[in-house]
Amino acid sequence: MGYRVKYPKRYGRATQSGTREFSNLLVQKDVNGVNQVWQADMAHYLYGDTKLYTIYITDVYNQEIVGYGAYDSNHALNYRAVMRKAISRAVGNGVKLKGMIHHSDGGKQYESEVYKELCNRHGILQSMCMYSYENPYAEKTNDLINSGYLNYWKPKKLEELRKCQKKAVADHNKKRRKKVLNGLSPLQYKSMLQTQPSIAYTLKLKPRNPEQPRKRVPQNVNKLTIHKTEL
Template identity: 35%
Template sequence: MLLLEVEELRKEHPGCGVEKMYNTLKPEFIGRDRFIDIFMDLGFRLKTKKNYKRTTYPVSVQYPNLIKGMEVFAPSIIWQSDITYIYVKEEEKFYYAVFIIDVYTKKIVGHQLTNSMRAVANVKAMQMALKNNDVPKIHHSDRGGQYLYKPYIELLKANKIKISMSVSAQDNAYAERINRTIKEEYIDYWKPKNYEQLKKCVDRAVYQYNNTRPHNNIGKLSPVIFEENWFNNKLFSKPRFTIFNNEKLLETGQL
C-alpha cells in the first residue's frame, strides 16, 4: 500500500524528493531514515535514470471497466472518484484530497482532505457521499492503492455497489476534471497558507462548485439546481449521454 501511495505522489509531483514524500505520507510503521533508504534503493531518488517498474509488485484484486460505452440518464448511476495533491508553499508540504463526483449531475457527493496520504480518507469521503445521496449502481476509479484498500472495497460491496476500474486516467476523466477545477479555479486563487486554511478552502470550493458554478452540459445550471429540477420538476428536460474516452468528452463538451 505504501509503495502504491509513493508512486501516485511521484506521478503527480515528479519533483517531490524522498524525504518530502516521507513528511507528506507520514507512515506510522516506518521511520524516516529507513523510508529514505528503501525508496532510494527502489529508484525514487531524483534525477536518476533508474525506474521502479509497476510489474514488480502484486495486485491481487482487479476489476474491469464497466462504464465505457454506457448510457447515463439519471443521478446515482455512476460515481467516479480520484485523488490529488495540493501543495501549500508556506509549509512546503503536500496535502491529500479525494473527491467523488456523480457523473450525471456533476455534483461532488463526497470529499475529504487529510494531512497524510492514508486510504482511510477515501472511506470517509465515501461515507459522506452515501449519507447524503442515493446509493449509486457503479463506483468507478483508477487502480490506485486507496481504491483497493480492503475497508473501502467492503464498504462498496456492503452497499451492493458494482466496482469498476480503469487502467488509464483517460477512462476516469470526470473525476480527473474535478481535481483540476478545484485547484485551478478556487485554491490557486485563495492561496491558503496552512492546513487549516486549506481545509476551509476545500470545503468552500466544493460548496461553491455544487451550488453556484454553472455547467454547460446540464443546461448551464449548478449541479444542485440541476438535481433539484430533475427530481421535482415534471417538465424538466432530462438529458442522456454516453461514457466515452477523454478525447470524446472534450469534443462533446461533457467535461
C-alpha cells in the first residue's frame, strides 16, 4: 500500500508560449528502453501567500522520476542542480547518456547557458514542446506528486516540502503500479527488464493537437450578407 493520494485541482502550471530555441524531437518518436527520453517540468507549489517551485524529471519509458527538487526561486541554477543530480546518479550506475533526448517546455531556464552546457557536456540532446500536451509524462508527474501527495500532506515551509517531496518520489518509484508496465512500479519494471527483456515494449510518442470545439455558424448568415450588400 502506498500513501493516500487525492486529486483536487491542479497546481500552478508554467508552460510558456512564444519561440523555442530547440525543436520538438519527440514527434513520431519510438522509445524502447529506459534512459532514452527524459521529460522535465516545473510547477508552482502554493500555500497561502507562499509560492515555491517544484521541478521533476521523468523517464518516459518506465515513468520513473529520475530527478526532483524544490526551491524558493525560479533560477536556472536550480533547474541545473536537479538535472545534474539525475545525470550523476545515472552515470554512477554505468548509464551512457550520449544521444539521450531531454524534453521540456519553453521555460527560459532550459535555454540558459548553464543548463545547455551541462547537457552538451554529456551529449544530451535538448528538445522542447510548444504546448503542454506535448510534454505529457512530465505533466502527469506533477499531477501525481503535487496535486496528490503534497496536497494531502500540506507542507508549509520549504524544508517540509523537500522532505515530503522526497518521500512522495520514493513511494511513486517503488510502489506506484502502472498499467503500461504490466502492473509493476517504475523501479520493479526497470529491474525486471534486466533479467526478462521479453517484457520490453515500444512506446510511440505522437503528440497530437487536442480536439478543438467547433465554431458555431450563425443561421441565415447568407441572408445577412446579401442584406448588407444591398445597402
